[in-house]
Amino acid sequence: MTRSRASRVLVLNSGSSSVKYQLLDMRDGSRLAVGLVERIGEQTSRLVHTVPAGPNAGTRERTDPVPDHGAALKAVGEELARDGLGLDSPELAAIGHRVVHGGQRFTAPTVVDDEVLVEIERLVPVAPLHNPANITGIRTARALRPDLPQVAVFDTAFHTTMPEHAARYAIDAATADAYRIRRYGFHGTSHAYVSRRTAELLGKAPEDVNVIVLHLGNGASASAVAGGRCVDTSMGLTPLEGLVMGTRSGDLDPAVIFHLGRVAGMSMDEIDTLLNKQSGLVGLCGDNDMREIRRRIGEGDRAALLAFEIYVHRLRKYIGAYYAVLGRVDAVVFTAGVGENAAEVREAATAGLEELGLVLDTELNAVRSAEPRLVSPAHARVAVAVVPTDEEREIARQTFALIGNTSTGKTATGESHA
Ligand code: AMP
Numbered sequence: 001m002t003r004s005r006a007s008r009v010l011v012l013n014s015g016s017s018s019v020k021y022q023l024l025d026m027r028d029g030s031r032l033a034v035g036l037v038e039r040i041g042e043q044t045s046r047l048v049h050t051v052p053a054g055p056n057a058g059t060r061e062r063t064d065p066v067p068d069h070g071a072a073l074k075a076v077g078e079e080l081a082r083d084g085l086g087l088d089s090p091e092l093a094a095i096g097h098r099v100v101h102g103g104q105r106f107t108a109p110t111v112v113d114d115e116v117l118v119e120i121e122r123l124v125p126v127a128p129l130h131n132p133a134n135i136t137g138i139r140t141a142r143a144l145r146p147d148l149p150q151v152a153v154f155d156t157a158f159h160t161t162m163p164e165h166a167a168r169y170a171i172d173a174a175t176a177d178a179y180r181i182r183r184y185g186f187h188g189t190s191h192a193y194v195s196r197r198t199a200e201l202l203g204k205a206p207e208d209v210n211v212i213v214l215h216l217g218n219g220a221s222a223s224a225v226a227g228g229r230c231v232d233t234s235m236g237l238t239p240l241e242g243l244v245m246g247t248r249s250g251d252l253d254p255a256v257i258f259h260l261g262r263v264a265g266m267s268m269d270e271i272d273t274l275l276n277k278q279s280g281l282v283g284l285c286g287d288n289d290m291r292e293i294r295r296r297i298g299e300g301d302r303a304a305l306l307a308f309e310i311y312v313h314r315l316r317k318y319i320g321a322y323y324a325v326l327g328r329v330d331a332v333v334f335t336a337g338v339g340e341n342a343a344e345v346r347e348a349a350t351a352g353l354e355e356l357g358l359v360l361d362t363e364l365n366a367v368r369s370a371e372p373r374l375v376s377p378a379h380a381r382v383a384v385a386v387v388p389t390d391e392e393r394e395i396a397r398q399t400f401a402l403i404g405n406t407s408t409g410k411t412a413t414g415e416s417h418a
Contacts, residue, residue: 006091009092033085097395117139157188162231185223186239187221220245222234293307334346334387350384
């Protein structure tokens, strides 16, 4: 079989100690295999591999030690091979990699070569927690299948359409330029997918709708999408800015950092850990899982209630802000773990906003479903929707579109990305 007929895409999401993967068949969008290798480098590493459907349907688990990413990918290859889906299959068209930070340069998915890898490495100072693991994943996959297109799909790419007045911080311009300090935004693959699916749900073209997307997972971000293009988003230089998250503070007065250094005597690393890992919901009440917080609220727990209220207050501020940014809003859409599942969050975030055209249908909002759906009444001026996100599918789609459309160019837009 020739490469042009190959239709499978393997999506790799490489973290510092984990690799998540999905194998999709792009002819019909079916998921052939899904899995996770976790605790790479530890004695307790584990691989969980699932074939969702067909004669091999089922889940297998391996607990043999996985010392590094190379071993992880080798183990993934072995599990796929057991199902006749091995990495050496001629039906594998490409590997799509999630890369968190693409800076200003990578505005579209990009086929990785040596020069592109160097550029992704140059962005490590602005994404020290994420890009190194993504790079390791790409290097490992390239070593295993050097002949196969490896495509980098960037979390930041969807946000590169933000106008300068939304992307720049009001700090000394020369310093900002020297250190590439600006708002990049993250979760872009999710915001792109969800805003497009929302337009479909409304029966309109993406160019014709303005949408506020609320991606509420353990990490959380909001975006304002006008006619399919992102015009503002809540995460900034790093994924710390914006909404209250599971363990991250989101917005705060930057002077809090000076205060913690000067008055509390904390080091930069300690402050970094405090704001990224010990803040947000977990810092406020000790739990970062919204289910647990709701359960505690039901028992009259005041810290859990305050955490919920702070979370919702921030969310409402962003809905209002992005309403003003967009001018006209066709839909407010909730996605990711909290957004898709927590009806109380959707209710509290939109309560009392009838004047803005936002109304919730309580019964529709209470329905649990994995399908994209409206939770506002048919007559509502602004639709409120729940659209389950699917970042892996979007990475696969963008990867496949790129290798299908370009034989020589490097980016999906066909532009030089310099
Ligand atoms: P994600 O990062 O998108 O996987 O979202 C993870 C978060 O979703 C968890 O930390 C929970 O707070 C939240 N979550 C998942 N399921 C539910 C649920 N049924 N109700 C409320 N929150 C949920």
